Amino acid sequence: MSDSEGLEEVKVVVVGSGFAGVAAAATLVKAGFQNVLVLEAKDRVGGRVHTTKPFTDKVLEVGANWIHGQKGNPLFQLAKQHNLLSKDPSTSKSMCSPHSVTSKDFFFKEDGTQVSKKVVEQVCSRFSKLTDKAFDDELARKHRKMTLGGYLDDAFEESTEDGQMVFEWCKRIECTDEACSSLYEVSAAQSSEYIEPEGGFFNTLGLGGYRAVLDVLLKDLPTGTIQCNAEVKTIQWDLIKEGESEEHPVRITCQNGQSYDADHVIVTVSLGVLKDKADTMFKPSLPQPKLNAIKNLGFGTVDKIFLYFEEKFWPDDCSTIQMVWEEGPEDEDVYKASSKGDDWKETWYKKITGFDVVARHPTALCGWITGREALHMETLEDSEIRETCVRLLRTFTGWSVPGASKTLISRWGHDSHVRGSYTYVPHRVDGVEEHKALAAPLPPKGSEPLQVLFAGEATHVNFYTTTHGAYMTGVREAQRLISYHSD
Ligand SMILES: Cc1cc2nc3c(=O)[nH]c(=O)nc-3n(C[C@H](O)[C@H](O)[C@H](O)COP(=O)(O)OP(=O)(O)OC[C@H]3O[C@@H](n4cnc5c(N)ncnc54)[C@H](O)[C@@H]3O)c2cc1C
Known part of the structure; x- marks a missing residue:
């Protein structure tokens, strides 16, 4: 033919x-x-x-948000060719991650105080180097057979309490990338099969x-x-x-x-x-x-919690609010203890990494949650999730946080077509x-x-x-x- x-x-x-x-x-x-x-x-x-456009006439992405990578990425090429990429730098927000952390990311502890920017920067930089090693197939022999969580615990040296808490946050964020319940369930060596096309990772x-x-x-x-x-x-x-x-x-x-x-x-x-x-x-x-x-x-679950406020309550120099816990779900001991039984359901919200200001929505925040905690959250009413998030924001920041007037919460795990x-x-x-x-x-x-x-x-x-x-x-x-x- x-x-x-x-x-x-x-x-x-x-x-x-x-x-x-x-x-x-x-x-x-x-x-x-x-x-x-x-x-x-x-x-x-x-x-x-x-x-979708649930809050204003501006779009929100309930699922995929960024085109990851540029070189050899056909969707990046397609978007570029048809003039579909954002040209407004203020909309080019990336998710707060160890690789992209800046001084505009505020890291709060449970007592309402902030972790110093220097500690955040140092821990994130060391964490990024370790994950890069796994993704670049440069793991030491003893680490190749480990879980990603096990490898990171073994390779990461940190003595300060604040540093440990930021390290736990880094692992929680990594769970979002991996869409897993915990890094203690993911292969360390296999990460290298996943390839990131060169060029900026977060293309808006x-x-x-x-x-x-x-x-x-x-x-x-x-x-x-x-x-x-x-x-x-x-x-x-x-x-x-x-x-x-x-x-x-x-x-x-x-x-x-x-x-x-x-x-x-x-x-x-x-x-x-x-x-x-x-x-x-x-x-x-x-x-x-x-x-x-x-x-x-x-096949893991990652969900987004969009909270819309009538007015912005965070300062201009803040673009994300991150939460670090004394005992976070990605601490090895906490994870092991919670592997049995259902107690972790009581503290599902600890898996939320933080809240990022949403591109083109100056008064909206997006919270990220993964794994079994995300699946559990999906069973709760929107109102309960919203109130829990507002309570967290008040406790962690100590700011005067109003109630959220609108919410949009994804439920990808319970979507029978996904x-x-x-x-x-x-x-x-x-x-x-x-x-x-x-x-x-x-x-x-x-x-x-x-x-x-x-x-x-x-x-x-x-x-x-x-x-x-x-x-x-x-x-x-x-x-x-x-x-x-x-x-
Ligand atoms: C919260 C979230 C954030 C993400 N962020 C990003 C990101 O920033 N960048 C990125 O690159 N990727 C991201 N992704 C991943 C990306 O969205 C997916 O990898 C991609 O869209 C998958 O496309 P697909 O065609 O393989 O599958 P799908 O998009 O799942 O398409 C499968 C289709 O099959 C339909 N279907 C299912 N069952 C049946 C049936 N029985 N009969 C008929 N139809 C059926 C479904 O309804 C669906 O429309 C994200 C995903 C999520 C959920």
Whole structure:
């Protein structure tokens, strides 16, 4: 087959309209495929990219916020090419992290006093060097087999009480990057498989937010390509073998009873959804290596707590309020003691790292929380979460903090179409092998080809967790089909 000849006959269904699904569909359509349908469970496109305007006419990102890295990052290039990056330096806020800490980040203790800027700077700088070692694959032999938390405890030398508290905060922030409950559950050595494209790490988007980047891809899709409110229930992928269909080997059936026959299906649902539903979704069931990958890779929860105040109560030279605890959840002893039982639920709020002023919302703060504490928080009423956060802000800062007039709290862990936030590699898991097994198309090599293909951030060996990783996997699977049909 040459060029796009015959491609109009090929039926492809894409499950999910996050960056992976939309990138796959756009790539196929561009190559001349005329029969592409995207089935999306939600009533909106974008998946873990969710740009919204709940407080003012300015956008907020409930999911992904930044484009991470520049060089070789196709989403950065796309955003740049279409003039979608923010040019206003005041909006270019990064999350407060050990790598990016500045004098505008205020670190408070429980008694309302501040940790000195010098201690914060020193601890963050040493912490960053240690995590860089892990990410750059420069760990000493004895550290390679450890958890990330274990390695950091062993390598970090700190004698002052304040320094220890800031160190615990650094580990809590690192949990947000890893989307894990605790660094004592994450592999130290495997961190090096994750690659950050060069250039600034926190690239902020312009007024249209992440949705504007997605729109660039969506505009290439013919009307009707995406069907929302179409949750896929089952994927039967051996119909030709069973003799049930002469024409198409795959049948996709939705919860609403609609079914679609196709030559290929590209599954882009999150790893969380696969963990929840892979057992019942695929007929015949998935091969064992794929099931192992779904089980072994980690999929953690990161949530955002947006608090909107009628007036700003923090000084002009403050852009984030961080909280350090005498006994924080990432202290090794505290973590070990809380591994058993449910007592940690009583102090779920200790996992909140702090509150950052939100870009373009001068009176709004965003709190970050991860792991089992985030999942627990999701079960609470908004009002309880809001009051807890305001109480924390009052206790830690000692400032006159008014009540928050509006809130927006993400619940990614309990979202049945996502079931978490992003992927991590747990301790003692071979991330490379498992990402590859997750990405492998079905049936396995040697039998009928390419009925089911897999994309989505979790299927990328190096760029998992990110939007650009998701995008690249969508393009990868589309290219796989393009090559197959041009042979
Ligand atoms: C709080 C948070 C902050 C983040 N911050 C960043 C960031 O700053 N930068 C960054 O690069 N990344 C960030 N990420 C990660 C990034 O959002 C994801 O890696 C990326 O968006 C994943 O895209 P995807 O297409 O792989 O999956 P998804 O976006 O999850 O898309 C899968 C789609 O499948 C749909 N679906 C699920 N089940 C079914 C079904 N049965 N039938 C039909 N459709 C179904 C879902 O509704 C969803 O739309 C963040 C994520 C979260 C949650």
